[in-house]
Amino acid sequence: MDAVLDNLDAVVRAFTYTLLLFLISGVLSLVLGTALAALRVGPVSVLRLAASAYVTIVRNTPLLIVLIFFRIAAPKIGLNFNFVDVQFGDIRLNNLFTACVVGLTVYTAAFVCEAIRSGINAVQLGQAEAARAIGLPFAGVMREVVLPQAFRASVPPLASVQIALLKNTTVAGALGVFEAFARMRSLNNDYATQRIEIFLVFAFVFVVLVEVLSFIANRLERRWRIA
């Protein structure tokens, strides 16, 4: 316990990085995943193919490989994020952070896309047909009629995807971002006698974070049940 309390500022900073990785990639993956889902059910066959190819390739690649691609392979072919350098106090969002966010976003978006597509499939066909009948274009059908209902049906799978993302951020700890997992390893190295306590504290914080996420998802589900 002392190990964690003595280094509380570093631990808080580490979890800030974890949360920032999660929040930024979470929002971006929702946006990208929704767009992909719309393409997958859309009327243009080329885009439909492209979106399903994206999902097939990214979903079948291990996260570590996706992240290593953006962190190590991409700079080799001239694709780097050196233009990013934002600083708030002790928190630095740099090229390494950005590469990890991009990797996590690209990876999670494939799962978001499929979760939302399952939601779209849950919306009765008659809804889309009725929307077409009153003259809405495809974008209108999706935005006004299908997606609002699809999101409701996809809250449980989306919550799982986002919880997985929160835990996946730990991979960034081995790729240049000093987030919770990397900090835990550092503390473990320094305080060999308190390993188990350190581990339990970090695990407990993760459990709390995931519980908060589950709670939010649960509330959304209840709120949107009858609308």
Added chain:
Amino acid sequence: MRFTRTKALVAATGLALSLAACGDAGEDSEGVDVQAEEVEEGKFEEGSRMAELAEAGEITIGVKYDQPGLGFKDASADVPSGFDVEIAKLLVADLGIDPSSDAVTWEETISDNREPYLEAGRVDLVLASYSITDERRQIVGQTGPYLITGQQVLVSADSDITGIADLEGEEVCSVSGSTSLENVEAEGAVGAPADTYSQCAEDVLNGSVEAMSTDGAILLGLAAQNEGELKVVGEEFSEERIGVGYSLESPEMCEWINGVLEESFENGDWEAAFQATLGGDDVETPEPPALDECA
């Protein structure tokens, strides 16, 4: 029918033989050739851990696999190489076990599992760039040091950084969970954790980070691997005392380890091991360090 079965058998045998041949091809001649010593009766006290190991004729040593110059295992090599490994060979040979035989198991230990492995008896000794600290001495035995190193900075060859002081507020890469990473932070730089030192070197090469930092010896090894692209700069800004780890259950090992180290300091084995691994044309062999007293 029978004919095809015979053919399949021949093919399978041939394949097995050729695979076995591949296994042998990885023989590495790097390092010093250490011969096992004769262990005469009564060399080790009855019931001591050393006597048990000498009796069993087998030993498991925890080493690192990813630190060029100290403990490094090439993908094609059967056994790791480096200064840690050379010192381990001297200890093994003193027990009367042939260091180059299968009787020695080189178990990879990463920074996090060195103490647990010793406590659980999964390894008998740890020589894995294991710096001696009071914290660690509470749960495992550590003696030595057999090497004193300091941390330096590795930058790209065209960089104008001259040392850690120039890197305040900049990202400096080092391995996640290592003491080097702590020292980098203590010096005011921003630590960028990586999985291995070669990954850090890659990041310096492609410009993702300005610099990386760890023991000077390892950096020299990496700079040598990427000659003309990377350089080691600055004075050493930390002191690491690299020692041998053993289990607290067998405290008698301390005197024995110190004895073997002392002997190697005197008869030149230590120097030979240093020159074969960390030494080079422009690296001066240091004086052997003073050993800690056993409790």
